[in-house]
Amino acid sequence: MFNQDKFGLLRKILKMLGLKDEAIDDIIGRIAELLFANEEEKAPTAPRFPYRLRDDFLSPAEQSFYLVLCQAVETRAAVCPKVNLADLFYVSSKDYGEFRAYTNKIDRKHVDFILCAPGSMRPLVGIELDDRSHRRTDRQERDEFVDNVFAAAGLPLVRIPVQRGYSLAELRSLLQAYLPAGEGQNAPSQPSDAAPTAVEAPVCPRCGSAMVLRTSRSGPNKGQHFWGCSNYPRCRGIVKVPV
Structure with missing residues (x-):
């Protein structure tokens, strides 16, 4: 099973190969999905929902x-x-x-x-x-x-x-x-050089x-x-x- 340390090592290796962060995130995400799916097949358990509400939806x-x-x-x-x-x-x-x-x-x-x-x-x-x-x-x-x-x-x-x-x-x-004209507001005229x-x-x-x-x-x-x-x-x- 891949833990966070091994994901970190994999990320470093992919970085050394010249891959960009977005490509690395995509590769690791797909690997994690496959590993998680394999674990579910080996040991079926009740579905997990490890989600929590973020405190910082907007910075x-x-x-x-x-x-x-x-x-x-x-x-x-x-x-x-x-x-x-x-x-x-x-x-x-x-x-x-x-x-x-x-x-x-x-x-x-x-x-x-x-x-x-x-x-x-x-x-x-x-x-x-x-x-x-x-x-x-x-x-x-x-x-x-x-x-x-x-x-x-x-x-x-x-x-x-x-x-x-x-x-x-x-x-x-x-x-x-x-923006469209607001209530009681006429749409502004637009000359050719506007x-x-x-x-x-x-x-x-x-x-x-x-x-x-x-x-x-x-x-x-x-x-x-x-x-x-x-x-x-x-x-x-x-x-x-x-x-």
């Missing part, structure tokens, strides 16, 4: 932002935290091997928040709350992958840096383009690919939002978000 940073986000969208959108990517997207492929491979890429990932249309619960926009961990190389690779998944499916994704406090007015302004809406993301002026809404993490424009090419870093096309 303090997520909880703080959630409260401001609910105020910002009011009744114009339903706020859904921690949504699994596999619940949002599906793989369009008739090849089972390809279908399974690409499904495995998203079934262990989630987005921090999804805003949905009231009533229909149709996803309108995703929100990622980026803390310092997103500066790591592995997290940046993960973020780029998630950005590309959202872009390929045509669902906007907004990245917001974690802050000690959030401006309600700024958050409302940022999300305005993605900020892109959820279905009108610009096309990259360099390569013609779809663009993803991103947030500058450093430099004089830190914290400001811009449209970046979904093919980054192969293409570094940028379109400014009108103020």
